[in-house]
Amino acid sequence: MEALENILNRRSIRRYTDQPITDEDLHKILEAAMSGPSCVNARDYSFIVVRDEETLLKMAEANGRPAQPLKKAAAGILVLGDLDRAFKGAPDYWIIDGAIACENLILAANALGIGSVWLGTYPQENRVENLKKLFDLPDNIIPHSIIALGYPDEQPTRKGFYEEDRVHFEKW
Numbered sequence: 337m338e339a340l341e342n343i344l345n346r347r348s349i350r351r352y353t354d355q356p357i358t359d360e361d362l363h364k365i366l367e368a369a370m371s372g373p374s375c376v377n378a379r380d381y382s383f384i385v386v387r388d389e390e391t392l393l394k395m396a397e398a399n400g401r402p403a404q405p406l407k408k409a410a411a412g413i414l415v416l417g418d419l420d421r422a423f424k425g426a427p428d429y430w431i432i433d434g435a436i437a438c439e440n441l442i443l444a445a446n447a448l449g450i451g452s453v454w455l456g457t458y459p460q461e462n463r464v465e466n467l468k469k470l471f472d473l474p475d476n477i478i479p480h481s482i483i484a485l486g487y488p489d490e491q492p493t494r495k496g497f498y499e500e501d502r503v504h505f506e507k508w
């Protein structure tokens with residue numbers, strides 16, 4: 337798929353078929369997630385890939401009601417920040433680096449015909465704590481977001497996102 341078309345056509349997918357995602361495709365998706373820019377090239381993220389149905393249900397519960405799509409997903413990827421790897425001068429960049437990883441991940445999935453929805457975790461403290469407990473994470477590893485993945489069982493229409501009044505040239 338052409339790169340710009342991939343960005344413009346992507347929509348959140350919350351309903352999935354039963355088709356599993358191959359290891360090969362998961363690898364491509366994770367490679368894309370790790371291929372974005374990160375502050376001082378800290379690459380301060382890690383991932384937990386979950387395909388086990390029971391664990392997906394527990395993740396959905398841990399991440400609150402808007403995380404329901406996970407219950408029927410082929411896979412869920414928990415994107416984690418790693419504070420030990422974060423830029424010491426401004427560690428909060430881990431949040432931005434994690435978001436870039438998420439966006440690359442969902443764009444790679446879309447390019448492979450795999451639907452996804454981003455399920456926000458950080459900075460909602462209860463979700464962060466629930467997921468830390470569920471996966472018994474060390475202190476330096478912080479849940480950032482969950483990406484639910486699966487072959488689309490819905491086809492949301494493309495929407496035009498460009499808004500003239502958001503753009504300023506040369507001055508505010």
Ligand SMILES: Cc1cc2nc3c(=O)[nH]c(=O)nc-3n(C[C@H](O)[C@H](O)[C@H](O)COP(=O)(O)O)c2cc1C
Nearest residue numbers: 346347348349350402403405453454455456457492
């Ligand atoms: C940080 C973040 C958190 C989100 N959390 C959720 C969520 O918990 N549940 C959900 O169904 N969608 C979630 N979304 C998806 C947005 O609702 C969706 O991207 C937005 O409505 C625009 O629709 P589109 O992705 O189809 O363009 C989240 C998106 C982002 C970027």
